Structure formats: structure tokens, C-alpha cells
Amino acid sequence: MEKKKKSLPDSVAxxxxxxxxxxxxxxxxxxxGGEFSDWERRYLAVRPDTPNxxxxxxxxxxxDFLSDHIPGRQALIALDSSGLFATxxxxxxxxxxxxxxxxxxPVDINTDTISSKxxxxxxxxxxxGVPWYVLTPHTHGWLLxxxxxxxxxxxxxxxxxxxxELDACENSVxxxxxxxxxxxxxxxxxxHHWTLQGAWQAYRALAKPLGYTPLDLEEFRITEYPGFRxxxxxxxxxxxxxxxxxxxxxxxxxxxxxxxxxDIESTYxxxxxxxxxxxxxxxxxxxxxxxxxxxIERPDAPEGTLIVFKDSMANCLxxxxxxHFRRIIAVDARYSSGVFSDVFARSDDTKAILFVYSxxxxxxxxxxxxxAK
Amino acid sequence: xxxxxxxxxxxxMPCVLLGYRLMPQKARMPFLLAASLLFYGWGxxxxxxxxxxxxxxxWGGTLLMTRGGKNRRVFLILIIVLDLLPLxxxxxxxxxxxxxxxxxxxxxxxxxxxxxxxWFGRSxxxxxxxxxxxxxxxxFQAISYVIDVWRRDSRPQRSPVIFGVYLSLFPxxxxxxxxxxxxxxxxxxxHPRPTWAQMRSGIRRFSIGLAxxxxxxxxxxxxxGQMNADLSQAGALGAWMxxxxxxxxxxxxxxxxxxxxxxxxxxxxxxxxxxxxxPYRAESLTGFWRRWHISLTTWFTEYxxxxxxxxxxxxxxxxLNVFLVWxxxxxxxxxxxxxxxxxxxxxxxxxxxxxxxxxxxxxNQGAPWVRRLITFVIVMIGWGLFSGFGTPLFSAxxxxxxxxxxxxxxTCLAFVPLLVLCAVISFAxxxxxxxxxxxxxxxxxxxxLAALVSQGYAPFVYFQF
Numbered sequence: 001m002e003k004k005k006k007s008l009p010d011s012v013a014x015x016x017x018x019x020x021x022x023x024x025x026x027x028x029x030x031x032x033g034g035e036f037s038d039w040e041r042r043y044l045a046v047r048p049d050t051p052n053x054x055x056x057x058x059x060x061x062x063x064d065f066l067s068d069h070i071p072g073r074q075a076l077i078a079l080d081s082s083g084l085f086a087t088x089x090x091x092x093x094x095x096x097x098x099x100x101x102x103x104x105x106p107v108d109i110n111t112d113t114i115s116s117k118x119x120x121x122x123x124x125x126x127x128x129g130v131p132w133y134v135l136t137p138h139t140h141g142w143l144l145x146x147x148x149x150x151x152x153x154x155x156x157x158x159x160x161x162x163x164x165e166l167d168a169c170e171n172s173v174x175x176x177x178x179x180x181x182x183x184x185x186x187x188x189x190x191x192h193h194w195t196l197q198g199a200w201q202a203y204r205a206l207a208k209p210l211g212y213t214p215l216d217l218e219e220f221r222i223t224e225y226p227g228f229r230x231x232x233x234x235x236x237x238x239x240x241x242x243x244x245x246x247x248x249x250x251x252x253x254x255x256x257x258x259x260x261x262x263d264i265e266s267t268y269x270x271x272x273x274x275x276x277x278x279x280x281x282x283x284x285x286x287x288x289x290x291x292x293x294x295x296i297e298r299p300d301a302p303e304g305t306l307i308v309f310k311d312s313m314a315n316c317l318x319x320x321x322x323x324h325f326r327r328i329i330a331v332d333a334r335y336s337s338g339v340f341s342d343v344f345a346r347s348d349d350t351k352a353i354l355f356v357y358s359x360x361x362x363x364x365x366x367x368x369x370x371x372a373k
Numbered sequence: 374x375x376x377x378x379x380x381x382x383x384x385x386m387p388c389v390l391l392g393y394r395l396m397p398q399k400a401r402m403p404f405l406l407a408a409s410l411l412f413y414g415w416g417x418x419x420x421x422x423x424x425x426x427x428x429x430x431x432w433g434g435t436l437l438m439t440r441g442g443k444n445r446r447v448f449l450i451l452i453i454v455l456d457l458l459p460l461x462x463x464x465x466x467x468x469x470x471x472x473x474x475x476x477x478x479x480x481x482x483x484x485x486x487x488x489x490x491x492w493f494g495r496s497x498x499x500x501x502x503x504x505x506x507x508x509x510x511x512x513f514q515a516i517s518y519v520i521d522v523w524r525r526d527s528r529p530q531r532s533p534v535i536f537g538v539y540l541s542l543f544p545x546x547x548x549x550x551x552x553x554x555x556x557x558x559x560x561x562x563x564h565p566r567p568t569w570a571q572m573r574s575g576i577r578r579f580s581i582g583l584a585x586x587x588x589x590x591x592x593x594x595x596x597x598g599q600m601n602a603d604l605s606q607a608g609a610l611g612a613w614m615x616x617x618x619x620x621x622x623x624x625x626x627x628x629x630x631x632x633x634x635x636x637x638x639x640x641x642x643x644x645x646x647x648x649x650x651x652p653y654r655a656e657s658l659t660g661f662w663r664r665w666h667i668s669l670t671t672w673f674t675e676y677x678x679x680x681x682x683x684x685x686x687x688x689x690x691x692x693l694n695v696f697l698v699w700x701x702x703x704x705x706x707x708x709x710x711x712x713x714x715x716x717x718x719x720x721x722x723x724x725x726x727x728x729x730x731x732x733x734x735x736x737n738q739g740a741p742w743v744r745r746l747i748t749f750v751i752v753m754i755g756w757g758l759f760s761g762f763g764t765p766l767f768s769a770x771x772x773x774x775x776x777x778x779x780x781x782x783x784t785c786l787a788f789v790p791l792l793v794l795c796a797v798i799s800f801a802x803x804x805x806x807x808x809x810x811x812x813x814x815x816x817x818x819x820x821x822l823a824a825l826v827s828q829g830y831a832p833f834v835y836f837q838f
Contacts (some may be wrong), residue, residue: 007811010569014394014576017815018387025383040830066379067829080827082822088787089592151783158779208518213556237830 008128017347028069036169037068038280039234044068074240081237096141098148102242103140103188106155107360109162113369118169120372121309125353125361128307128344130279131354133209135173135202136362137194137313138164143183162359173209176201188244191230192358193283196222199316202356210352212303212324220249220320225285226279246285248272248316251323260293261335269294271319287317292336293343294318296328304349305329309340309372311365314356325351335365340372374415375547376579376633377587379825385412388638389543390576394567401564405538405641406798412543413507420505423459430455431515435522449523453516459505460512466627467501470706507547509705513538518554520676528557535561544637550648550668553675560643567642575640577814581804582632584817587824589795590626593618593685596788600781601762602803604769608777612769614785614792618656619760619796620753624653627666646671652797654746658719658726660807662751669705673698681763696720714788715758722751 048061127133145153186198276284394437408597438448600615704714
């Protein structure tokens with residue numbers, strides 16, 4: 001006797017299916033999923049206004065609103081992103097999954113912009129009359145290029161001219177061989193920033209040019225904050241299964257840090273901000289995020305003032321450097337007003353100028369070029 | 374509104390399908406008309422006027438025509454002209470203006486502006502109009518109805534509501550299939566309540582079509598977009614793979630839409646004709662056009678080719694008819710000379726096929742897959758003309774801009790699995806089997822929902838720093 005397959009009655013299947021869709025739609029309309037997406041760092045769409053027949057945009061606004069507020073949105077995005085990554089189409093996205101990490105694709109390089117920036121750095125340092133150094137670490141993708149799918153790995157060759165340009169510059173500081181030879185652990189698996197290990201390598205590399213004797217890592221106060229999910233994971237849309245542990249190090253001596261954003265100044269007596277690990281930008285644990293200008297003062301340090309022009313790559317490095325400089329003045333072009341040379345007025349005992357930029361910033365950030373004059 | 378939107382899937386579709394099923398019989402047609410007008414007007418409410426114009430002209434004009442006695446032919450011509458006016462203005466006015474301006478230097482829009490300014494003291498500033506969605510489809514449906522009534526193949530519909538539903542029925546309003554009134558007349562008048570089994574089957578078909586559109590066609594479109602953005606960088610590899618992707622994209626996009634339309638029609642208790650019958654399995658161009666956009670081919674055969682004399686005339690006249698029909702077919706697809714060229718490309722090939730291959734013993738020799746492959750490549754080159762990238766595309770295909778850059782090679786490699794999947798679905802008889810699996814439709818629907826929601830996923834760019 002033929003065994004009949006058990007199946008839902010048609011009426012139940014149709015009604016249930018349609019009701020599920022309707023409930024999802026109505027829930028999106030009436031039970032909004034908040035106003036801000038921590039994961040995307042943006043404000044979600046607002047409910048469409050009363051339609052205006054002359055400037056009809058209700059269809060687009062409704063679509064955006066439903067897309068932003070549908071229940072289970074993150075899971076749906078993760079499902080779609082996983083499909084793209086699983087079928088290899090992540091090479092079309094702004095992040096690639098490789099060797100257990102979500103990494104950025106190769107940086108678009110125009111060596112002319114790099115050489116132009118280096119010339120500006122030299123000119124700028126000439127105004128202050130002090131030595132200058134530039135530190136741009138190899139990207140995570142470059143470090144992993146021989147360990148990932150060959151076709152993906154080969155794409156990072158496009159970064160080689162940039163590194164050649166930097167190597168040719170005598171003021172460029174090379175990272176220790178360990179940084180390249182043991183890439184695991186130098187960058188976070190879910191973020192484009194380097195880990196404490198990576199920053200530690202930079203700290204060691206800078207010791208000779210800046211004239212200090214590097215301390216052992218054990219001599220710093222180390223704190224750990226698990227559950228960090230960074231920007232590359234966020235951009236990938238992949239499920240939040242991957243996570244990192246933020247590891248911070250700072251000297252165990254009295255310090256003050258002053259943040260200057262536009263005309264607002266705020267002062268703290270610490271460099272690590274554990275409360276920021278709970279916010280959308282966990283990386284702000286270092287130095288409370290990004291600021292136009294920040295001044296770290298550590299009176300018991302042996303050396304004078306170090307001026308640093310930087311992007312967020314330096315945030316993890318500055319606490320380590322602060323063990324050696326009584327004052328570090330750091331300027332971030334994206335958040336500061338005026339030009340770089342304005343900062344020279346803040347110091348009369350500058351020992352050196354340091355430029356710390358990711359390759360992406362060095363190659364493509366026009367704000368740096370504009371302000372480094 | 375489009376089927377592949379969250380507004381449609383989460384709000385419109387469940388409300389309309391359940392509402393229609395639960396509605397008493399008398400209220401069903403007005404409900405469907407209201408739903409269809411909402412569907413059409415959602416994208417841009419002002420275009421509703423065009424649809425209403427087409428309904429009123431065709432419905433009212435046909436009623437007058439049936440009482441017109443000796444003047445029936447005059448009425449017929451007048452109604453067709455009035456139906457075609459919006460289509461001509463919105464779709465072709467800019468095209469003809471540009472063509473005439475390029476040939477003679479005379480700008481019709483500027484001249485009309487000047488004339489109106491002289492008459493009324495103010496210039497309206499006539500610009501190239503935006504093309505309203507679905508205008509070619511509902512205009513052709515309206516014309517088929519008028520001609521059928523004129524030929525007395527069909528009786529005029531006295532109810533404006535029923536005729537309005539015929540012309541505006543939302544499942545096939547925007548992209549077909551073009552349904553003749555004769556084929557829907559009985560269903561429209563009786564409009565029986567759809568059974569739950571019909572609804573389930575229709576929704577399943579809809580989900581398959583949605584997956585073709587969202588999961589396959591849209592992804593292929595992104596790939597093709599990347600390739601055609603800079604064909605000199607794409608090289609021969611990128612151009613060939615891009616065109617292959619475009620060929621599959623057109624098929625899955627259009628046949629997906631037809632599947633959705635037919636499925637929705639079924640869920641509402643209507644039976645629409647099939648529009649695609651696995652066209653890339655055709656072994657000749659004639660076979661291809663019997664399987665591709667069947668409703669349009671049928672329309673042109675019925676209302677243009679046969680009235681011109683069809684096959685029952687001298688060979689040179691028949692060939693001329695084929696040329697004319699294919700030029701019009703090209704023009705129907707879009708207002709551009711590359712569409713006309715695409716139509717004529719097929720006209721020439723179909724005439725050659727008819728003269729030199731049909732009925733010849735060697736025409737059926739060789740393995741079927743070879744004939745399919747040859748047909749597919751010819752069709753694919755046709756899509757190259759259709760795409761409008763003509764010269765740069767074909768130059769890249771023959772290797773004039775090199776093989777491919779490294780980045781192009783990576784992109785191509787990433788899309789190989791998708792292209793293979795599309796090829797398997799297009800050429801091998803797997804889809805009907807997959808469709809029968811119980812979980813196929815719900816799983817595909819979920820994946821489509823995920824893809825649609827993902828399109829709105831937009832991490833703030835600056836936070837990369």
C-alpha cells in the first residue's frame with residue numbers, strides 16, 4: 001500500500017504563509033526596531049510622512065522603512081551575506097573572509113598621492129626643525145596574501161608599489177620582521193585595526209628612531225575586554241559569531257589626557273575607557289575614540305614632546321609611547337580644524353614628529369593632503 | 374509597485390490575496406480593480422491617469438464602435454490612434470525628436486515650444502518624457518481587445534469595472550504576459566473563488582519566479598554592470614562572461630516576472646497563458662522565438678504579420694512582412710536604433726533559416742546540444758546588440774582590449790558558480806523537479822526576503838576609519 005505523504009492542508013498553508021508575511025509587515029510598521037543601528041552606525045529610516053502628490057516619494061520611503069524595521073532584520077542580512085561569502089561572491093563586497101578573519105580588500109593605490117604626502121610631511125617637519133618619521137604598517141590582507149585563496153591573495157600585489165614608495169623614503173619606519181612573518185594576531189579578526197600585538201611591534205620599531213629603550217609588555221598594565229565585534233565584520237553583514245578580545249596596555253603611572261574637539265576641551269586621568277566597550281564603537285576603549293587634537297601628559301616620563309599626526313591606527317600605539325614622552329600631542333585630520341602646523345605653537349620642546357597612518361588613509365585621504373601644508 | 378519589493382511582499386500581497394479569497398463574489402471585481410489601481414499608482418500616482426485613459430478610450434470607444442454601423446472601421450482607427458497616443462508620446466517622442474534633430478538639425482520640441490509661446494505668450498518647456506511602467510503592455514492589450522471586437526471575435530464588455538480589471542489586472546499589468554481579452558473573458562465574467570489548492574500552487578509558482586528575479590537575475594545584473602562599466606578593462610574574458618551573464622539575466626528577469634504573474638493569476642483564480650518555454654533549449658531561431666516571450670510573438674503574429682499577408686503571399690512579400698514585424702518588435706522593446714537593429718538582426722537570420730535550413734535534410738543532423746549551443750550563441754550576440762553597448766562590447770569580445778585585468782579575472786571567477794547554476798537551470802530539465810520539492814518555495818522565498826532586506830543594509834561609510 002502506498003504511503004501517503006503528510007502535508008499541511010492547502011488552506012492552512014496559504015493562510016499561515018500570508019499571515020506570517022502580514023505580521024512581519026505590520027510589525028515593521030508599528031513596532032519599529034529603534035532609531036539608530038549600532039551595527040551600521042547610522043540612523044534608521046523614519047516612517048514616511050503624509051504623501052505629497054507633487055513630490056511623490058512615499059513608495060521609496062516605505063520600502064526603506066520596511067527594510068530598516070522588519071523583525072529579524074539582522075538575521076536576514078546575515079543569511080544573505082553568508083550566501084554571498086559561501087559562494088565566493090564576497091570578492092564583490094567591501095570585505096573578504098580569509099584565513100579566519102574578515103579583512104578589507106586591497107587598497108586602491110595612487111603612488112603619486114603617497115609621494116605628494118611624503119613631500120608635504122617633509123616640508124611640514126622642516127617648519128618645526130625636528131626629525132620626522134612616517135609609519136604605515138602593511139595591511140592585514142597583505143600579511144595574509146600567501147595564506148589565502150591564491151586568486152584573492154594575488155589582488156594584494158596592487159599594494160606593492162605603495163610599500164616600495166614608502167621603503168624608498170628614508171624617514172619611513174619599517175615594521176619588525178615578526179609583524180610580516182607571523183601575521184596571526186597582529187590584526188583583529190573582525191576589525192581593520194591592529195591588535196596590541198601589532199601596535200607593540202610598531203612600538204618596538206619606533207624605539208630606535210625616536211630614541212627610547214622599549215619596555216617589555218609585562219611592564220605595562222594590561223586589561224582585556226572580550227566580545228569585541230569590529231567594523232569589518234559589521235560591514236560584511238555576516239552573523240555575529242566571530243568576536244575578538246580587546247587587549248589594552250598603558251603605563252602604570254599618573255597621566256592626564258585632554259581631548260580638544262573644535263573648541264570643547266575635556267580632561268581625564270586615564271587612557272583606557274572600558275565603558276566604551278559597551279557602545280557601538282568598541283574600539284573607542286583606546287583614548288575614548290577619535291578626537292581632533294589630544295594631549296597626553298605624563299610628568300614622570302623621560303623625554304620631551306612628541307607630535308603625532310595620525311588616524312585611528314595610532315590609538316592603540318599612543319598609550320605605549322606615552323611611557324617615554326612627557327607630552328604627546330596628537331592630531332587627527334578628519335576631526336581637527338585649521339592646518340597641521342598650528343599645533344607647533346603648543347610645544348617648545350618637540351623632539352620629533354611622527355606620522356602614523358593606515359595605507360588606506362595615506363593613499364586616499366585628501367584631508368591629510370589639505371592640512372599638511 | 375514591483376513584486377520584488379518589501380511593500381508588495383509584506384503588505385500588499387497578503388492583504389489582496391486573503392481579501393480576494395474572503396470577499397463575497399459581487400465585491401471581488403471592484404476589489405481587484407481597486408487593488409490593481411493602487412498597485413499601479415503606488416510608484417507614481419499621476420500615471421494612473423494614463424491607465425484610466427486607456428480603459429475609458431478602449432471600453433467606451435468599442436461600445437460606440439459596435440453601434441457605429443458603416444463607420445466601424447473609422448472608430449477602430451480612431452480608438453487605436455487614441456490608445457497609441459500616450460505610448461507614442463512617452464516612449465517614442467524623444468527618440469523621433471533626437472533622430473530628426475540628428476538628421477536635419479530641426480528640434481521638434483524647441484519648435485513646439487516656440488509655437489506655443491507665440492500663441493499663449495508662455496513656453497511650457499517640453500522635455501523628453503519619462504516612460505510610465507507597463508505602458509507598452511496595457512496599450513497592446515487594449516488594442517488586441519478593440520481589434521477582436523471589431524473582427525467580431527469577441528463581444529464588447531459592457532461593464533467598465535470588468536474591462537478595467539482586464540486592462541489593469543495587477544499580476545500582468547507591468548510586464549505581461551500580454552493576455553488577449555478572448556482568453557480571459559469567461560474568467561472575468563464568472564470570476565469564481567479560487568480554491569486553496571490553486572492559491573497554494575500559485576504562490577509556489579510566484580516564489581519560484583521571485584527567486585529567478587532576486588537571487589539570479591539581480592546578481593547577474595550586478596556582474597554585467599561591473600563588466601560594462603569599463604569594457605576596455607573587462608577585456609575579452611569579461612566581455613564574453615558579461616554578455617553571458619546578461620543573456621541569463623534577461624531570461625531570468627523576464628521569465629521570473631512571467632512566473633510571478635502567472636502564479637499570482639492562479640492564486641486569484643485566473644489562468645494566464647505561458648510566456649516562456651525554456652527558450653535556451655531551442656535548436657533553431659524559429660524554435661527560440663516560439664519559446665521566448667510567447668505572448669508578444671503571438672500578438673505580433675495575430676495583429677500585424679497575418680493582417681499583412683502572413684505566409685500566404687509571394688516569398689519576397691513574406692520576407693518583407695518578416696522585416697516589418699521584426700523592426701516593430703525591436704521598436705516595441707525600446708526607443709532606440711539598437712533595438713531596431715536587434716529586431717532586424719533576427720529578421721535576417723530567421724529569413725535565412727527559413728530559406729536555407731527549413732526542410733533540408735542536413736538541418737536536423739548533428740547532436741541536439743550542438744544545435745542548441747549554436748542557437749544560444751547567435752541569440753547571445755543578439756543580446757549584445759540589444760544591450761546598446763554594441764561596438765565597445767564586440768571590440769572587447771574579439772580581444773581588442775586584451776584578455777582581462779587581474780581584478781576582472783577575480784570578479785569573473787567569483788561569478789562562475791552562479792553562471793554554471795544558471796546554465797544548468799536554463800539547459801537541463803532540473804527546474805520542474807526542484808519546483809516539486811515541498812520546501813523549495815518557502816526556502817527560496819526566505820532567501821529572497823533576506824536578499825531584499827540586505828539591499829537596504831548600508832553601513833555608514835566613514836566608520837571604516
